Amino acid sequence: MSRITTCFYAHLTLVLFLVPWLSLTAQTRTIQGTVKDTFTGQPLAGVSVQVSDQLNSTSTQVDGRYSIEVDDTAVELIFSYLGYDTQRLPLTSSTIDVSMEASSKDLDEVVVVAYGTSRRGNITGSVSTINNKQLENRQVSDISKAFEGQVPGLQSVASSGQPGTGATIRIRGIGSINASADPLYVVDGSPYMGDINAINPNDIQSVSVLKDAASSALYGSRGANGVIIITTKSGHASEKAAINVNFTQGATSRAVKDYEQVTTDEYFMLYWxxxxxxxxxxxxxxxxxxxNASSTLLTDLxxxxxxxxxPQPIGLDGQLAPGAKPLWNDNWADVLQRIGSRTQADLNLSGGGENHTYFISGGYLNENGIAIESGYRRYNIRSNIDAKLRPWLNAGVNFAGSSSLQKYPQSEDSNTANIINFSRLVPSFYPYYKRNPDGSYETDAYDNxxxxxxxxxxxxxxxxxxLAASLPLDKNDILRENVSTRAYLEAVLHPALKFRSTYSVDYINANTHDYTNPLYGNSVDRGGTVYKSNVRTVGQTWNNILTFDKQFEDHHLNVLAGHEYYDFHSANISGDRERFVLPxxxxxxxxxxxxxxxxxxxxxRLLSFLGRAEYNYLNRYHLSASLxxxxxxxxxxxxxxxxxxxxxGSWKIAEESFFQDQTLINQLTLRASYGGQGNDNLxxxxxxxxxxxxxxxxxxxxxxxxxxxxxxxxWETNLNFNIGLDVAILQNRISLSAEYFNRQSxxxxxxxxxxxxxxxxxxxxxxGSMKNTGFDIDLRTIPVRTADFRWNLDVNFSHYRNQITELPTENNEPLDAGNKLLRIGGSIYDFYIPQWAGVNPENGNPLWYLADEDGNRSDETTSVHGDAGRFIQGSSLPKLVGGVNNSFSYKNIDFSALLSFSIGGQILDNDYLMIMHNGNTPGRAWSKEILNRWTPENTETDVPRLTTxxxxxTATSSRFLYSGTYARLKNVSIGYTVPQSILSRIGISSLRVFALAENLFTFYGHKGMDPEQTVNGATYYRYPAIRTISGGLQLGL
Amino acid sequence: MKLTHVYIAIWTTLSLSSCSDILDTAPTDAVVDTEIYKSTENIETVIEGTWRYLNDTYFTYANPGYTAFMRTSDAMGNDVAVTTKYGYRDPYTFNEMINSSAYRVTSLWTLLYKVIDNANNVIHKVDAAEGSDTDKELLKGQAKALRAFCYFNLASFYQFSYQKDKNALTVPIYTEPTTRETKGQPKASLEDIYTLILNDLHDASTLLKDYEREDKYKIDKHVVQGLLARAYLNMGLWTEAAEAAENAKEGYDLMAAGDYEQGFNDVGNVEWIWGHVQTSEQNTASYTFHYLDVSSSGSYYFSFMADPYFKDLFDQRDIRYQLFEWDGEPGREGFLRYKKFKFKSNLIGDIVYMRSAEMWLIAAEGYARAGQTAKATEALNTLRTARNAPLYSAASGELLEEILIERRKELWGEGFALSDIIRTQAPVVRKAFLNSDGTPIQVEITTPDGEVKKVNGQGHRVVNFPDGKPFTANSRYYIFAIPNEEIRRNPSLNNND
Structure with a gap:
């Protein structure tokens, strides 16, 4: 190993010393002008203005103005801005005004890629981006929850509505069976080991999703499951610093209603x-x-x-005694759930001078969940500072700190303390306040x-x-501090050669404090209990990257080489005690x-050496390679x-001369890539x-x-093949990006x-090996574009097929994995469970199919679940996932709506089983569906007879598999921007008021079950998704 | 600063970062296997760790280590009327242990075989380790006894009685440490399994003959003799069983009458030959008291209620009779408590594995079946005397019958119910607590407020098999299933079906 390292540095050193450098002195003149947004006419701040092939660069101020010194050798200026088309303009006069087009996915858009940035047109791989506009309206505490429906090929599943939790992300299928299938997060250039939910979504400038080998192989053994690069905002040079204030206030509730239950009368008759x-x-x-049933009913319940x-409410005929009425009906959700609230306030300051820029922000978020005593409160600050120390030396520090308190009462698992389950499982005839036999409340000495x-x-x-009584006295707190810094030093050794050394550290300290009180509830006999744990993790990355970038007439070459060292340390302590001296x-x-x-x-720890070369000819034929x-x-x-x-490689067909005569097609690019990435996260x-x-x-x-x-x-290896076609027509008003991928693990x-x-x-x-094949479609259209009215309609969707191609068993025999069966040609999430054969019409017993000698389904059935055969019963993986994003703006009014959808796939509803017992769990709530149980009169049913x-x-079978198809209106926002004419009088530079809704509507089949469950299709008594409706304002001073 | 300086700086920093052993890391919560088998001191940790694993591993709250075996056995017998509360309600109905996909079926199987593999490792590797021969003998003796204990449980619950058919194929045998090359073994016959058990126990008996243990959870020669007595009893070797039982109880007197109501939670009890110790830190096994303890307020489930007919087996002067009480607590009215097991005040409790009372009973049964009536009567009456129970005389009834009833009375809740039913090839006997006209029998209770009232007495709620048929001897419902996961991964199991 040391031989490799030494060898590498020897070469690197050689390269550094061989580089010649040019004299920096020449005749100069000043070019100035203003940069505006073509569509809004508003000045654009922070646009990078660079002299082509030279070191010289600046950026526009808040009023859109810039000025830059250029020498005789300068040919053109390059104006680039994240999310906008890059423009190259010749130096024809000393004033150059530019209007830039904010467009969706144009080829000149600047996107963040592995270890740098690139223009979209130069990318040979597959990269999708989400910009800050698509994120700023989202009412999420964790950025991973904002991705759903936004990026083709990215499947996002938020399986809990507990405030402060994130979503599971899968990029282009499932890359691993037993190792991690999670993507790598990179924040501001370094792999991120902090908390994703420590990042304030309002601090994010852009998110890039790297999906194929060409874009992510540079992350080597951590890139196999795709890479999500988050870039935070930076400041712009300006005379006057920008001050922005955002404030939103909202209310939260369940996104979908819980399962319907039987009434008290029905319950008593059923249990009888x-x-x-x-x-x-x-x-x-x-x-x-x-x-005996009539007389023991009350004993059991x-x-x-x-x-x-x-005294005997159910008579010998099984009917309610005449005149009997329940004296109370205490729905436990009334005391365990509530309308929650959400408050978010952000302040950011940005600006800069000729040689430095800064972006400073502070944020506050407080979310009270729909379950009592659940919530999330976060404070965070960020300071991103960049400085130009010498013409050849840049430096910068991004610092982000956050402190959060998550109140997290048990809300998954079948544990009796699960607050979500508790309100579902206890029927309303068990009162939450003590009652006298006549139904009146018992009271204490103070009449409470x-x-x-x-x-x-x-x-x-x-x-x-x-729980309504004990939780407010207990604690389930997770206190977390997250500090992430990125510091770099960049030397411009030559206009074409840069060396950048970046050190980053992500630090998390998480402190869990669980306490149960000694007065009420479960821990009285233990005198109260306390558990405390502390987990401290530190992830450090140091990388040194040398970049060479030069245009040789029609040839352009970009070469990157470097090394990276990564060190992760995690330490924890925990302990618990009981018997408190005093409450x-x-x-x-x-x-x-x-x-x-x-x-x-x-x-x-991970030690790495990496390199990449990109070449293009006439900006038409692109090649890239990385190692x-x-x-x-x-x-x-x-x-x-x-x-x-x-x-x-990619080929920009539209740039060919034979294409120049037509005006319909603006862009036509063919891309292909292949490569191998690793996964060491076992x-x-x-x-x-x-x-x-x-x-x-x-x-x-x-x-x-x-x-x-x-x-x-x-490690596991992923071999990724990607081929894509980008087309834009009608002045880029319709653009389509279609990709096919074949990902072999x-x-x-x-x-x-x-x-x-x-x-x-x-x-x-x-x-073993496995493949994911599929396609991603990204269609962006601008159906209407007039001075006053603009309508954008974007649709994206993707499909993949997950197939196992090799197994560890002899002769590739299928392998059992709990409820799933791993077999050649099948997916890793194929349900392999007993098949429900209905209820025996003769005796009301449940039936499952038996297997024949070969394991295939026979026509024989059994009432003994353990004897039932197991068969493939569909998969939890959806056929199609995607999103539809509509946005309108009319004069000062803007509106947007994001609908995400998932079609196909099955979910095994374990939550539902708990309230579908056949009478063997007395006192447990019962679903409405139990009314359809088998009786001698009702023999054609799929609910068996009742007995204790x-x-x-309710043992696992296809009886409780439900369709996972759903569509969810993830986000709706409507806003009004107050006209400049009014604001200028009161000294405000911008003001927008808006209303927002998250998870407003859900369209789905199996009532009661939140259709957004885990990727593997099993429910786990989780906190349901929540709906948030808010109003707020954005103020610019 | 000039650019050349920058170059020098870069070169220097890069050179400093080269090293290779930074990629060597080691876990802090685990030990590398090769390290362990270097010395007898290290190997002793495997004996300790394995004991902890066997006793203090949660599979679920209803499966806290080995205690789950004992509770399951009791729940499937005659004298515990398991309530509908969480824990053992499903084995009680005979629905669970026959179900090869049930979680408990998988848990119990996993528990025993992991202990077997750890024992195999010690048995095979201890000789090559550094350390004294005394230490090696001691470790090997403990490992062999532990292995025998596991195979004894497999032989007791996974097949009918040895005395019914000793050639019946039961479960696989492993005597070598598992490696990546290990293949699933076929089912062995009861005879092969008992041969292994006896060999291991005889070896252990020799290896441990001079061992003086400091804690009762350790296996010494008395424990080995007790295990031998149980094995012989299963095999129908009556005099050997009686003899081993006599050896096992040597030095372990029967407890004083007053100690019987102490809660069976302390390994310090003079009668305990073998038991598992609990501390406030190591208390997984104590969870079993949440089922057994039906009178402490800190108990969760109170599910092991007594069958009211069980009470009728006792004489009123018997100290054990005093433990019965009709429950008057809300939610449990009319159930019959048998307050044998109680938590200690800090909600933990030691687990009883072997008492001299059991050895007296094995001796009594062995002698009785071997035709030595006088010795049998003497053994039985020794125990009865200690419990203030009326002594046996020929007029009381058939001697063997009385001994078997005494076993039920003395060992209630200690894990022998089902294994005795299998061993003696008897049917489960349960009767609903109803009058002859089918109405519930009323019993008198006292509520916590002091109110005395009559309520329906609660007895057995399951009085036949799940298929509706009456309980019979040697039913497949008594036999624990081999888990599906094992069947699927071990093709050899099917070869000899």
Whole structure:
């Protein structure tokens, strides 16, 4: 290894010294002018103005003005601005005014790419961008939730509505089965190990999504699942600093309603029926069965909401006693859920002088979730400063800090403390305040109502628990501080040669504080409990990049070479205690019994060398190639080095002379790329030795087997092929970008299965391959473009097919993976579960299909779930995902709407099972659908008979697979910009007032289930998506 | 500053950053396998860690380590009327353990075989390690006994009685440490499994003969003898069983009558030969008290209620009879508490694995079945005396029958219910708590407010198999399924079906 390093530096040094440099003295003159937006006529600040092929550059001030010194050799000025077409103008006079077109995806748009920026037309790979306009209206705390429906080929699934949580992102399918399939985030040039939700969406200038090999292979062993590059805003030189204030205030509620439940009357009659049926099957006569059901009903449910007047509310006929009415109906959602609120305020200051620019921002966000005691509060600051120290030396520091408090009561998992589940599972006949038998409230000495913890409730209805009473006294806090800095020094060694050294550090300190009070609820007998943990992570990256960029007449060459070193350290401690001395104390010091204290640390390092060359001829034929070598600490020394590469090319057909005579087609470009990227994120930092977990026993050192040695384990590799066509017609009013991709993952990390009786579930191996093939379509249109009215309609969608092509088993036999089956030709998310065969019309028992000898579905059925065969039942992966974005502006009014959609795919609704029991969980709420249960009169149904025995009918089967198709109006905004004529009188430079809605409507099939679930299609009792409706203003001073 | 300086600066910084061993990292919460087997001191950590794994691993809250085996066995027997609360309501109905896809089925299987592999590693690698021969013998003895204990559980629950058919194929045997090349083994016969168990226990008996343990969770010669007694009893080797039982209980007196109501939560009890210790830090196994403990307010589920007919087996003077109480708490009215198990005050409790009372009963049964009536009667009456129960005489009834009933009474809730039913090839016997006309039997309770009232008594809620048929002997409903995951990954299992 050291040989490689030494060798590399020797070459690098040689290159540096061989570079000649030119004299910097020449005759100069000054060019000045104003840059405006073609469409709005407003001045544009921060537009980069550069003399072609020279060091000289400046940027426009707030009023759009610039002035720049040029010498005799200067030929033209290049005006570029993120999100706008770049213009090259000859130096024909000393005043050059420019109007720039803010266009969607034009070929000259500047986009951020790996280790630099590029013009869209020069990109041979596949890069999609999201600009700040598409982000600024979003009511999300975590930027990853704003991507859905915006980028073709990107699948975003927000599976929790808990404030402060993010979304799962998959780019172009699923690249890995057992290793991570998450993309790499890069912020301001360095891989980001901070919290994604520490980044204020309002600080973001642009987001680039790198989807293919040519664009992401430069990230080597971390680029296989795609790369998301976030670039934050920077300041512009101006006479007067810009001051912008944003404020929004809104309210939150559930985006979709919960499952419908039966009424109290229905519940009592149904449960009576379950008891009666059970008695019948215990060989009692029908009379005895009915009589015992009537008499034991209240014993089982342990409450009589009908009052003492009806000691046996359900009669021997199974009907409600005449006149009986429930004396209360306490919907637990009334006390556990609420209308939440959301407040966001941001202030940013930007400006700069000739040799420096700055962007400083501060933000405040406070979101109270729809579940009580859930919320997220964040403060953040950012300071991005760039300075030109010498004509040949630039430096800059981006500093971002944030502090957040997330109040996160349990809101996933089947745990009884899950607040979402609690309000779903406890029926409304169990009161939340204590009631007398006649239905009136019990009160304490001060006439206050008393919370009912329901000691009497059966275990199906979460006894001894009342989250509405205990949560406000408890704590479920996550305090997080995130500091991210990026500092660079850039030496312009020659107009064509730059050297840039960047150091970045991402630091997170996360402190969890869980406390349960000693007064009420679950922890009374333990005198209250407290758990505290602290996790500190530091990710440091240092890279040194040399860039050569030169136009040789018709040839243009750009070469990049460098190295990168990455070091990640994570350390944690945690402990818990119980038995508080007094109520009102929350910290461990106040609890008398130590239960546990532990801590551990881990290290991960990566050393890399990378290079890229881009060439074009006549700006018409483009070629690019890249290479990166990574050494990863995750693997054994023998197998830790890997090399990743890419090649790409594009042909701008519209630039050809034979194309010049027509006016219809403005752009026509064909692109193709191929290459290999790696994935070393196997889920463990120590993936080679045989390990015994430390499991100390009663004060003595203990260890127990954990993993078998795997000295030959290495990274997964993705081989990516991409071909794309970009077309723009009618003065760029319609532009289409279509891409086809074929992404082959090989050397996939698999757990090579061993029989459980071996003491292991298996061992890690690089066996297996998989491919994702599909297409991305990005269509952008401007149906109307007049002076007053503009309408943009953008549609994007993508489809991919995930297919396994090689498995670790002998003869590629299918491999079982829980509810899924991995098989050649299938996807990794194919459901492999028993197939529901309906309810036996004769006896009301559930039926599943049996398998024949070959494992295929037979026509035989069984009522024993364990005997049922398992079969492929569709996949959780959607067929098509995408979004439709409409935006209008008419005079000073703007309107936009983003609809995202997902078509196809199945979801296994585990949440629903909890309220679909067949009577075996007394006291547990019941879904409306249970009314359709089998009875001798209702034999054609798919809900079985009721009985207190567990018929296992809610065990996993296709019965509870539902379509995952949905469309969601993700975002709607309407705004009014107050005319300049009014504002100038009061000294305000801009003012816009607006209203926003997030997740306004959802169109979907299976009522009650939020259709936005996990990628693998299983629900997990999560916090539902929330709808936010807000109003606000943007003020420029 | 000139550009040349910059070049020098760049060159210097880049040169400094080269090094290769920065890519070598090591975990902080795990030990490399090769390190462990270097010395006997290190190997001892495997014995300790494995014991912790066996006892204090949560698969779910209803499966806290090995205690889940014992609770499942009791839930499937005659005398515990498991309520509908979380935990063991499904094995109680005979729906769960027959279901090869049930989580508990997978958990219990995984638990035992992982312990077996750890034991195999120690047995095979200890000889090559540095350390004294005494240490090696000690470690090997513990590992062999632990392995025998696991195979004994497999033999007891995954096939019918050895005495029914010793050639019945049961579960696979592994005696070598698992490597990446290990293949799934076929099912072995009960005879092969018991041969392995006896060999291991005989070896352990020799290896541990001089070992004086400092904690009761460790395996010493008494524990080994107790395990031997259980194995012989299963195999129908009556005198051997009685003899081993006599050896096992040597030095472990029966507890004083007053100690019986202490809650069966302290390994310090004189009767305990073997048990697992709990601390406020290591307390996973204690979770089992949330099911067993039906009287402490800190208990969650109170699900192991007694069958009211079980109470009728006791004489009123019996100290154990005092533990019965009709529950008057809201939500549990009319259930019959048998307050044998109680949490300690800090909501933990040690787990009893083996008591001298069990050994007296094994001795009694062994002698009785071997025709040594006098010795059998003496053993039975020793225990009865300690419990203030009326002594057995020929007039009381059939001796063996009385011994088996005494086992149910003495060992209630200690994990022997189902294994005894399988072993003795008896059917489960349960009867609903109803009058002859089918109406619920009323019982008198006292509510927490002091009100005395009559409510329906709560007994067994499941009195036949899930298919509606009556309980029979040697039913497949009693046998634990081999998990689906095992069947699918181990093709050898099917070869000998």
């Amino acid at each position: 029926e379950a008891l009666r049926n059970k008695n019948l099957s215990s060989n009692l006569t029908p009379e005895q069965a009915a009589r 342990n409450i009589n909401p009908y009052g003492p007047d009806y 109502k008393i919370w009912d913890f329901g000691d009497y409730r059966p275990s199906g209805a979460t006894p001894r628990n009342n 009102g104390f929350y910290e461990p010091v106040a609890a008398s019994q130590l239960n546990s204290f532990t801590g551990s640390a881990s290290d991960y 990166r070598t990574d050494g990863s600490s995750r693997f054994a020394p023998e197998s830790r080095w890997g090399t990743f590469w890419s090649i790409g 889920g463990t930092y120590y993936a080679h030795q045989g390990l015994y977990t430390i499991a100390n026993n009663l004060g003595k050192g203990g260890t127990v087997t954990n993993r078998l040695p795997t000295p030959d384990l290495k 090989k050397d996939l990390l698999f757990t090579m299965p061993l029989p459980l009786s071996s003491g292991y579930t298996g061992y890690d191996a690089n066996i 025995d567990n018929l296992s009918w």
